[in-house]
Amino acid sequence: MSRMPIEKYRAFQPIDLPNRSWPSKVITKAPIWCSVDLRDGNQALIEPMGHERKLRMFRTLVKMGFKEIEIGFPSASQTDFDFARFLVENGEIPGDVTIQVLTQAREELITRTFDAIRGAKRAIVHLYNSTSTLQRRVVFGLDRAGIVEIAVKGTELVKSLVHTIPETEIVLEYSPESFTGTELDFAKEVCEAVMDVWQPTAEKPIIINLPATVEMATPNIYADQIEWFINNVKWRERYILSLHPHNDRGTGVAAAELGMMAGADRVEGTLFGNGERTGNVDVVNIALNMFTQGVDPELEIEDIDDLRRTAEYCNQLPVHPRHPYAGDLVFTAFSGSHQDAIKKGLGARRKQNDVIWEVPYLPIDPEDLGRSYEAVIRVNSQSGKGGVAYLLEEDYGLHLPRKLQIEFSRVVQGHTDTTGKEVTAGDLFEMFRKEYLEAKYPLEFVDHVTLPDTHATERSTITTHVKLYGQAKEAHGIGTGPIDAFCDSLAKALGIALEVVDYSQHAVGKGADAEAVTYVEMKGAGNLTLFGVGRDRNVTIASLKAVASAANRLHAAAARAEAGIGAK
Numbered sequence: 001m002s003r004m005p006i007e008k009y010r011a012f013q014p015i016d017l018p019n020r021s022w023p024s025k026v027i028t029k030a031p032i033w034c035s036v037d038l039r040d041g042n043q044a045l046i047e048p049m050g051h052e053r054k055l056r057m058f059r060t061l062v063k064m065g066f067k068e069i070e071i072g073f074p075s076a077s078q079t080d081f082d083f084a085r086f087l088v089e090n091g092e093i094p095g096d097v098t099i100q101v102l103t104q105a106r107e108e109l110i111t112r113t114f115d116a117i118r119g120a121k122r123a124i125v126h127l128y129n130s131t132s133t134l135q136r137r138v139v140f141g142l143d144r145a146g147i148v149e150i151a152v153k154g155t156e157l158v159k160s161l162v163h164t165i166p167e168t169e170i171v172l173e174y175s176p177e178s179f180t181g182t183e184l185d186f187a188k189e190v191c192e193a194v195m196d197v198w199q200p201t202a203e204k205p206i207i208i209n210l211p212a213t214v215e216m217a218t219p220n221i222y223a224d225q226i227e228w229f230i231n232n233v234k235w236r237e238r239y240i241l242s243l244h245p246h247n248d249r250g251t252g253v254a255a256a257e258l259g260m261m262a263g264a265d266r267v268e269g270t271l272f273g274n275g276e277r278t279g280n281v282d283v284v285n286i287a288l289n290m291f292t293q294g295v296d297p298e299l300e301i302e303d304i305d306d307l308r309r310t311a312e313y314c315n316q317l318p319v320h321p322r323h324p325y326a327g328d329l330v331f332t333a334f335s336g337s338h339q340d341a342i343k344k345g346l347g348a349r350r351k352q353n354d355v356i357w358e359v360p361y362l363p364i365d366p367e368d369l370g371r372s373y374e375a376v377i378r379v380n381s382q383s384g385k386g387g388v389a390y391l392l393e394e395d396y397g398l399h400l401p402r403k404l405q406i407e408f409s410r411v412v413q414g415h416t417d418t419t420g421k422e423v424t425a426g427d428l429f430e431m432f433r434k435e436y437l438e439a440k441y442p443l444e445f446v447d448h449v450t451l452p453d454t455h456a457t458e459r460s461t462i463t464t465h466v467k468l469y470g471q472a473k474e475a476h477g478i479g480t481g482p483i484d485a486f487c488d489s490l491a492k493a494l495g496i497a498l499e500v501v502d503y504s505q506h507a508v509g510k511g512a513d514a515e516a517v518t519y520v521e522m523k524g525a526g527n528l529t530l531f532g533v534g535r536d537r538n539v540t541i542a543s544l545k546a547v548a549s550a551a552n553r554l555h556a557a558a559a560r561a562e563a564g565i566g567a568k
């Protein structure tokens with residue numbers, strides 16, 4: 001028997017934090033957002049963005065309300081350098097937006113970084129070096145002191161260059177890269193050493209960014225690490241604590257949320273989670289999670305489809321159809337019981353005019369994200385009557401009586417089971433038209449004259465013109481109303497015995513274009529009952545057509561039964 005090689009792996013050790021307080025905290029306000037789409041996102045692309053795609057992404061981020069945007073790694077590539085210069089020189093950076101640039105703690109890279117941001121009003125210089133036990137050993141071959149020295153030297157150099165661009169306010173961000181694989185006491189040591197050099201104040205704080213460069217454990221561990229850091233590192237009021245989660249275990253969003261509960265002030269991430277390997281944390285996801293809790297996310301996400309298209313264009317990568325909030329299918333229900341509950345939920349909302357959003361299976365109102373209800377319910381072989389009825393009602397104004405919904409959904413089910421394919425609202429209407437409105441054989445209604453009986457005012461007499469098996473026929477009847485009289489005429493003259501079981505009618509459309517739609521449930525030979533539907537500008541004609549439709553459907557069902565095919 002095969003076995004996974006579990007001996008190659010070991011469990012992440014829990015953090016010793018007996019009085020952890022984050023589990024009972026609640027997120028009540030948005031963090032400081034920083035987009036890293038143009039840096040961490042970009043460095044992970046198959047084809048990194050060129051100038052035009054970068055600019056489109058930058059303008060989109062500004063429009064969304066990001067106040068801090070990492071625009072690249074200017075010392076690493078000419079494209080990134082030129083892009084920084086373009087933004088600065090062309091007045092692309094709004095007064096309330098701060099650009100951020102990443103650099104390794106290496107002299108030539110730091111110097112070039114300063115050349116890139118010269119002239120900006122304010123810039124965050126983001127300095128990093130890896131601090132994890134693994135990278136110390138295999139990448140740098142250095143002990144703790146050697147790693148601290150890289151960070152300190154880098155910080156000293158940044159500090160010494162600040163005066164060379166006095167027109168630019170410089171904020172330092174320091175990342176002990178691969179923080180999640182770093183012993184907490186060492187993370188404290190290296191961050192405090194950086195702060196000792198930089199000498200931040202409460203008015204001019206440093207940004208300490210604690211990245212889950214690789215997500216190595218459950219998100220509660222990340223929260224513990226953040227809370228431990230806040231409790232143990234000096235000068236809490238002099239640093240902004242920033243999170244930078246990746247998503248290796250698929251829990252990047254959870255890690256960010258628990259990290260915020262643990263006291264973080266700031267979150268770095270990307271739109272829809274593009275980024276190295278499984279991605280950076282998805283800021284849209286976190287923001288909309290907050291929104292669904294009634295907390296202002298302080299990002300504008302009013303047209304999520306447009307945003308998704310922009311991200312897909314800039315990254316040249318698709319967003320998964322099931323991606324939270326943004327995927328093509330997330331506001332779509334195929335399964336019958338979901339459709340039924342959504343239909344009822346939306347109906348109840350319309351009636352009650354509720355402010356609070358509560359619709360089964362829809363944690364957010366699609367309209368709030370610029371999406372429509374149209375895509376909410378789609379029909380395939382997993383669907384029930386609710387979805388079918390919803391689409392016919394929404395798109396064609398047809399309010400099918402409940403029993404007709406059941407009857408017609410069997411017709412649809414037969415079709416979807418055979419094809420295995422989805423059916424659109426247009427397909428459904430076509431099926432409905434063929435099944436009910438076009439049911440004209442063997443009996444076709446042509447015309448009628450209905451008169452109230454002068455001797456008994458409650459009764460109507462009718463003269464109908466129909467075709468039976470293509471032959472024109474005239475028939476006469478009398479009854480309590482036009483339908484009853486029509487049935488009487490059919491029975492007397494043509495031997496078609498029908499009994500009305502249920503009847504309803506409503507208008508479709510408005511004004512001169514309004515039409516009546518009539519649904520009649522009729523009992524025929526052998527007590528079989530089926531619906532007929534008629535549609536006409538004249539309410540009486542709509543009803544008589546409905547009777548003819550039912551007669552034809554009963555006839556077809558009887559013929560199928562006789563042939564042993566089985567009546568519907």
Ligand SMILES: CC(=O)SCCNC(=O)CCNC(=O)[C@H](O)C(C)(C)COP(=O)(O)OP(=O)(O)OC[C@H]1O[C@@H](n2cnc3c(N)ncnc32)[C@H](O)[C@@H]1OP(=O)(O)O
Pocket residue numbers: 040043073075076077103104105106128129130139140150177213276
């Ligand atoms: C987790 C993250 O996402 S961090 C950001 C990563 N992003 C990128 O790497 C994208 C852009 N990077 C690049 O284009 C290149 O790596 C450059 C231009 C920055 C540097 O390129 P190179 O000079 O060829 O060096 P390379 O990237 O291979 O770096 C390796 C060297 O830098 C050292 N180094 C790596 N990171 C750092 C750091 N943060 N600070 C100081 N030194 C570092 C390594 O120890 C190694 O030194 P060695 O050559 O003496 O062994």
Ligand SMILES: CC(C)C(=O)C(=O)O
Pocket residue numbers: 040102128175177178209211212213214244246
């Ligand atoms: C530079 C750092 C913050 C980074 O990108 C990471 O650790 O993922």
